[in-house]
Amino acid sequence: xxxxxxxxxxxxxxxxxxxxxxxxxxxxxxxxxxxxxxxxxxxxxxxxxxxxxxxxxxxxxxxxxxxxxxxxxxxxxxxxxxxxxxxxxxxxxxxxxxxxxxxxxxxxxxxxxxxxxxxxxxxxxxxxxxxxxxxxxxxxxxxxxxxxxxxxxxxxxxxxxxxxxxxxxxxxxxxxxxxxxxxxxxxxxxxxxxxxxxxxxxxxxxxxxxxxxxxxxxxxxxxxxxxxxxxxxxxxxxxxxxxxxxxxxxxxxxxxxxxxxxxxxxxxxxxxx
Amino acid sequence: xxxxxxxxxxxxxxxxxxxxxxxxxxxxxxxxxxxxxxxxxxxxxxxxxxxxxxxxxxxxxxxxxxxxxxxxxxxxxxxxxxxxxxxxxxxxxxxxxxxxxxxxxxxxxxxxxxxxxxxxxxxxxxxxxxxxxxxxxxxxxxxxxxxxxxxxxxxxxxxxxxxxxxxxxxxxxxxxxxxxxxxxxxxxxxxxxxxxxxxxxxxxxxxxxxxxxxxxxxxxxxxxxxxxxxxxxxxxxxxxxxxxxxxxxxxxxxxxxxxxxxxxxxxxxxxxx
Numbered sequence: 001x002x003x004x005x006x007x008x009x010x011x012x013x014x015x016x017x018x019x020x021x022x023x024x025x026x027x028x029x030x031x032x033x034x035x036x037x038x039x040x041x042x043x044x045x046x047x048x049x050x051x052x053x054x055x056x057x058x059x060x061x062x063x064x065x066x067x068x069x070x071x072x073x074x075x076x077x078x079x080x081x082x083x084x085x086x087x088x089x090x091x092x093x094x095x096x097x098x099x100x101x102x103x104x105x106x107x108x109x110x111x112x113x114x115x116x117x118x119x120x121x122x123x124x125x126x127x128x129x130x131x132x133x134x135x136x137x138x139x140x141x142x143x144x145x146x147x148x149x150x151x152x153x154x155x156x157x158x159x160x161x162x163x164x165x166x167x168x169x170x171x172x173x174x175x176x177x178x179x180x181x182x183x184x185x186x187x188x189x190x191x192x193x194x195x196x197x198x199x200x201x202x203x204x205x206x207x208x209x210x211x212x213x214x215x216x217x218x219x220x221x222x223x224x225x226x227x228x229x230x231x232x233x234x235x236x237x238x239x240x241x242x243x244x245x246x247x248x249x250x251x252x253x254x255x256x257x258x259x260x261x262x263x264x265x266x267x268x269x270x271x272x273x
Numbered sequence: 274x275x276x277x278x279x280x281x282x283x284x285x286x287x288x289x290x291x292x293x294x295x296x297x298x299x300x301x302x303x304x305x306x307x308x309x310x311x312x313x314x315x316x317x318x319x320x321x322x323x324x325x326x327x328x329x330x331x332x333x334x335x336x337x338x339x340x341x342x343x344x345x346x347x348x349x350x351x352x353x354x355x356x357x358x359x360x361x362x363x364x365x366x367x368x369x370x371x372x373x374x375x376x377x378x379x380x381x382x383x384x385x386x387x388x389x390x391x392x393x394x395x396x397x398x399x400x401x402x403x404x405x406x407x408x409x410x411x412x413x414x415x416x417x418x419x420x421x422x423x424x425x426x427x428x429x430x431x432x433x434x435x436x437x438x439x440x441x442x443x444x445x446x447x448x449x450x451x452x453x454x455x456x457x458x459x460x461x462x463x464x465x466x467x468x469x470x471x472x473x474x475x476x477x478x479x480x481x482x483x484x485x486x487x488x489x490x491x492x493x494x495x496x497x498x499x500x501x502x503x504x505x506x507x508x509x510x511x512x513x514x515x516x517x518x519x520x521x522x523x524x525x526x527x528x529x530x531x532x533x534x535x536x537x538x539x540x541x542x543x544x545x546x
Binding site for chain 1: 417
């Protein structure tokens with residue numbers, strides 16, 4: 001089911017600025033038994049993205065109600081929100097006032113193998129380098145060609161790719177954030193110049209700090225990953241996947257990721273715990 | 274009039290990857306008396322963009338016929354092509370095989386004041402810096418948030434903005450390329466790391482070389498612009514606009530731009546010559 005500004009719809013006006021320029025934002029939420037436990041977190045990030053792009057905030061109550069409607073009756077579902085700058089113009093200047101368009105969709109829950117959580121995944125280090133754009137970093141905007149190109153690099157059997165910045169430092173996964181345990185510290189790279197400030201990344205940071213795990217936001221290089229004791233990748237749909245191999249190097253799975261995943265599953269059942 | 278894969282339409286399926294990720298390309302063509310004199314140039318750049326993004330080339334004959342249909346009966350029109358990676362999936366991986374979607378639209382010719390050509394425009398130097406992404410530079414892809422953000426910086430009375438890279442070097446205008454005459458040499462910045470390789474930019478370079486004007490593709494800094502003898506800005510819809518002011522600095526208009534514009538108007542009547 002798909003709703004556009006609250007109305008059932010399967011199409012979008014051709015003059016939407018989301019199509020023309022990627023002028024908008026998105027969020028992908030996990031819904032369990034018809035409800036999104038992280039609704040408020042996604043809403044807060046969407047609002048932050050609106051502030052960055054200069055768009056008015058979406059109507060939170062409408063979004064809540066529409067999310068409920070599309071998620072109803074599903075054990076697990078992926079809810080996608082798209083907020084665009086609406087119809088308008090051929091040219092970079094937005095019409096004033098902006099009349100944003102709100103799209104709410106439900107998609108089937110992805111059928112990832114259970115082994116991804118239990119045994120881990122293989123990571124590929126992509127050649128494509130993320131560009132640095134502090135004006136857009138962190139938010140979930142619709143300009144995602146870097147991710148589309150990087151995804152084409154993934155060899156068969158690799159579930160995720162590592163993206164580095166122009167300096168060769170690790171930033172994130174194609175559709176996830178990355179964590180490594182090095183010398184007993186849980187490290188994830190900064191996302192101030194490029195990358196997405198993932199909600200599961202934030203949850204992991206908060207939860208690790210609460211659990212007394214030494215935690216740091218620091219640059220990582222691909223060879224740091226190869227000597228890491230544990231690596232895992234996170235997003236709001238997978239929760240947390242251990243990494244068992246990066247390139248040609250085997251990585252052990254370990255206690256930090258297991259502890260965090262178990263903790264997550266208590267309230268956020270991405271798998272049957 | 275708007276055509277989607279050759280059929281009259283006003284909407285696009287909501288699952289189009291152009292909306293979801295900006296996974297596609299566009300071209301804006303000038304049509305005069307129902308014909309696009311630069312059809313082949315735009316088609317060549319669109320094909321190059323398809324190669325960069327890994328998309329199949331659009332059907333050239335269909336594009337030609339559809340362009341003719343939407344441009345028919347108009348003295349001047351803006352034709353916009355959008356080619357997207359088509360419907361498919363929630364995720365960065367494209368469905369295989371990709372079934373691209375082809376959108377052909379006609380828009381009214383923009384009503385720019387005649388003085389922009391005769392007397393010149395004012396330029397504003399934008400704070401936003403373009404990010405460097407050699408994997409996407411040059412092509413007209415749908416990821417245009419940098420331009421949308423920069424456009425918001427333009428003060429009243431400035432018709433175009435100057436965009437610099439992270440090193441502070443001038444790259445282009447928000448929706449145009451830039452040229453400066455410095456020490457009798459016509460200079461435009463390289464677009465290998467960011468920026469669009471504009472068709473009017475190429476025409477100017479070719480035409481200047483043929484006309485015996487010293488020409489170079491070299492980095493320019495904002496202070497180079499301030500001491501330039503002439504500056505002008507180019508794209509396929511405006512042709513060439515002289516610059517009469519940049520920031521607080523007046524710039525003289527001069528013979529190089531006049532000669533090039535007169536030459537252009539012989540075959541490409543963006544104004545009543």
